[in-house]
Amino acid sequence: MLEIKSLECVRDDRLLFSDLNFSLDDGEVLQIEGSNGCGKTSLLRIICGLRLAEGGQVYWRGETIRANREDYYANMVYIGHLPCIKGDLTVLENIRSLLDTRSLTVEDDVIETALSKVGLASYEDVPGKALSSGQRRRILLAFIELAGAKLWVLDEPLTALDVQGVALMESMIIEHQQAGGSVIFTTHHGMQLDCEMRSVKLGGKEYMKASTWDEE
Amino acid sequence: MFKSIWRWIQRFSSPKYFYEMSAKLIPWFAVSALVIGVYGLYLGLFVAPTDYQQGESYRIIFIHVPAAWMSLFIYMVMAISAGIGIIWQIRLADMVAAASAPIGASFAFLALVTGSLWGKPMWGAYWVWDARLTSELILLFLYFGYMALQSAIDDQRSADKASGLLAIVGVVNIPIIHYSVEWWNTLHQGATVAKFDKPSMHIDMLIPLLLMAVAFKLFYAAIVLIRTRNEALYRDRNRRWVRELIEKL
């Protein structure tokens, strides 16, 4: 479904990774591993099509994500480091505006169910600025749930979440996987996922700087 | 077929190959710029007849007009190579664009200085809001904007693409700016002394002018190659080919 072919990424004159290949099928969960600064976020942004790779391509259902843009973005949801929450909009408005950019019309009671699932029941009319950062992240969890996407791309989804939040995220991923969806994620917190999972490790190679100056 | 052409383009646009090739080209450009420039100046300053209206002071056009042409020409080169860099991801094109900007800005500045030097005897003031000088000034601002954006963004690739897009937007705007300034000028100045564009220029004036224009182009070619080489060395300072060059020293 998703295929990464000979991807290369250079950042600030450092080769983060090159010749990276992997693919992801329906119902697969994939963790991107690696230390700080090894290019996990850059990789996820490349997979989303937000960042342009120095080399290689990302394919969605056999076509590049550029060629298959509409179908890809209708079926992919991305969560980055930033909360995407507007302080001046209420929780309901925030989640609606997120869904609107995906052109999804969702009934109010469906949103309410999703909000109560992430522990924000009766928070619909609270403005975003009154929420804690953990609660903001929970809105994003509700958004992922409602986005109706087959592929979840999650960059550090556990940031700011408490123990129940982490458990919730884990169960959401497992549920999604069982429903035939797929997930790519990065995390520095231990995630206990009770399902089949693969991982790709970045940072195996030295930085370009180091390699050119030392070897040969 | 396309693949082989593409491979060919990539080979010839690699900074390493460019660095080797350009070393051979620079002397040719530099020497011919010097020869043609000296000859053009000689014709312009000593051979061309004195202007019956403006006396000797008109001779500054042999610097001013080619400089103004160059400032516009270089902006076009910049925008085109930036466009190539954005669309086909050719790093060399981005380098050429970045290397061209200060040269173009210098030519615009030169055109402004020579224009105002010429203006003193003609209009009695160093600066009048003449249409061409005003357009030239705006062009200089466009160059400044490009260079400011280029240096403000840390990530080299984003800096190239962002400032390149600005150059392209600038190119679309230049005709509009030029036309509106011209139009503004006719409203406010009335008919000033027809400046440089005489309906029929004496052939003895035209030849040195064209020679100077050619010399300036060759000079630009030499300088842009030198600057692009530096740019390539600096940007690829951590890559193998530059390291090997250093080792050979």
Add this chain to the structure above:
Amino acid sequence: MLKAYYHLLFRDLRLAFRNRHELANPLIFFVLVVTLFPLAVTPTTEALRAMAPGVIWVSALLAVLLSLDRLFKQDYDDGSLDQLMLSPNPLVILVLAKVTAHWFLTGLPLVIMAPLLGMFMALPDEAISVLIYSLLLGTPILSLIGAIGVSLTVSVNRGGVLLSLIVLPLYIPVLIFGANAVDVAMNGLSVRGQLLFLGAVLALALSLAPLATAVALRITASR
């Protein structure tokens, strides 16, 4: 697609109205700058009339410039811009929605404020109506061109001065024709040519600027 346009437009308008005090700032700035000129130069009617078109138009330019920041800055800072770019809808449509919202929040209020400033600057009635027309045609161009500039500088820390450096030269044609239309109207001449020119530039900006902005946003996101 149209729905995505309206949704984003209304979201931005709603956000702005939740912060009403901020909404008025560019307007107050606009009036304040115009007020400075009679104080700095002279308040005689002839002098005011001579400089009125230029003063009002330059102030409008600066007011728009100051407000450009709100176009993408907040969305960039909180990550919403990424989500917009991951929308299945064409980015150009979304850019257009944001620019429309920006014009409703800054350009349109400037147009509404113009008669007051015309009075301040002793403009005759026929010139005031032309001032309104010229601002009506000119301010959307300012928002459209400004959007390109902001999307290129939104990732730069302290990009404010840089933004003006980039955008102001591109504003010059609008300034020339807008101010001149008012000037000519004061002398009782036809302003058809000036307004047609502004209309033509508006059509050009409307068709090209959102494209350029979309490309610029992609460049900015590719960090």
